[in-house]
Amino acid sequence: MDLSLIREEFPLIAGHPELVYLDSAATSQKPKRVLEALDRYYRELNANVHRGAYRLSVAATEAYEEARRRLARFLNAEEREIIFVRNTTEAMNLVAYAWGLRNLKEGDEILVTEMEHHAGLVPWHLVAGLTGAKVKAIPLTEEGRLDLSALDTLLTERVKVVSLVHMSNVLGTINPVAEIAKKAKAAGALVVVDGAQSAPHLPVDVKALGADFFALSGHKMLGPTGAGVLFGRYEVLEGMMPFLGGGEMIREVHVDRSTYAPPPGRFEAGTPPIAEAIALGEAAQYLMEIGMERVFAHDRALLDYALKRLAEVPDLRVYGPMGPDRGGVIPFTLGRLHAHDLATFLDEEGIAVRAGHHCAQPLHRKLGLAATARASFYLYNTFEEVDRFVEALLRIHTRYRAWL
């Protein structure tokens, strides 16, 4: 992959050579193609979808449905299994409410992990509170992997759903989802995968993973904010009641009752984020053209180089597993310096990192940390940027020695 050419395609990156953007796990930058797709929709295609008797609406509908086909190819799913939502959070809530609320009861268990993002926890807490089901977690090992030795004991017949993150947004850990899904299925549980970090960075095949549901956010994979995807296995979607009610998702409506459209329309109430979904389709197409294996290989190369160079920084601690089961995410601390102060110092050096608990409080509690700083990579980052990052940390270490 020719990196200098890739960077030229991202206006914010190309226009700000002073900026080292290391926060793609929070949101990615956008290539021109995606921005143009957004713009083109409003200039040339703007009409509501699925209802117009006129050609413009048919063209808008075709563009929206083409985006669905692209996302289906991206995940190796069927078109009818792709539901456009706002983001991973909304997708997880859709599953928790539309499936969980109607299928869980007192005594049932929801099995999550200690490394979940809050989006993979709080919707289940809410539904557990309404149904009487309990939330349990697969624990973490000290290296930041799932402790699978606990799985057989945890996976009782009371567990009706296993909901887990594919790749940790804090540690970068890539979980063996296929292996866990196989055991979950054997135990009769549904498998829900939070793919917010994996979909942008790894090749994903929802069939091979054995996922019943897989959620992603478009804005983390080069798309605009406001559009994400929930994949749902068709047989499961077919048996589900809607999440939100309104226009678009119905078959027949009377004053006192209604029947619902088949999936995926059943789960897309109201006017969808049409422009954003189309632009997300463009982002998925762009990533498929580059090849997700190459995207991951690039992230990994940057990660390996960064881990090697970061060892030069005294008092720096890096967390997360050191094996191949990890994506381009580096949580770190520098001496006793608080992550927020560290992020401020790095910002002054032009380096954008996140600081805090990254919406994963249980994980930080487990690590015994109040907060970490986090650097994360994507296809537009370079080895030279890793050097700038490391050199900035070395300067901060010297300059603020008294604070460490």
Next chain:
Amino acid sequence: MGESMSVLDELYREIILKHYQSPKNFGVLPQATKVAGGMNPSCGDQVEVMVRLEGDTIADIRFQGQGCAISTASASMMTELVKGKKVAEALELSRRFQAMVVEGAPPDPALGDLLALQGVAKLPARVKCATLAWHALEEALR
């Protein structure tokens, strides 16, 4: 980046370091009559402010919690400043402090050591760190 470097130099000074590494009035106040907590859910920083009122005077005050240099130093200097003050005076100091760090109001000598946090006004991402303990104090006094 020259100008902003000087903002950091101005902010991350000896006095902030001192309050960060050895905060004043840190720990539990057993005879507290008012207690309030503050939490910054985005970074996980948390603080608990404990006050012992005698009439409408803050006879004693302590805080505990965990936070960054700015939130810890702000809490530490706050306890030093408001101890012995009337409730109304403390609330007025809180208003003036927040005017300085939130709105960038000119430094007010009444804020004493807290003037060291003036530079926070130029770091919008850190304003919540500086005001965390003050919000808890206001809640405790209301």
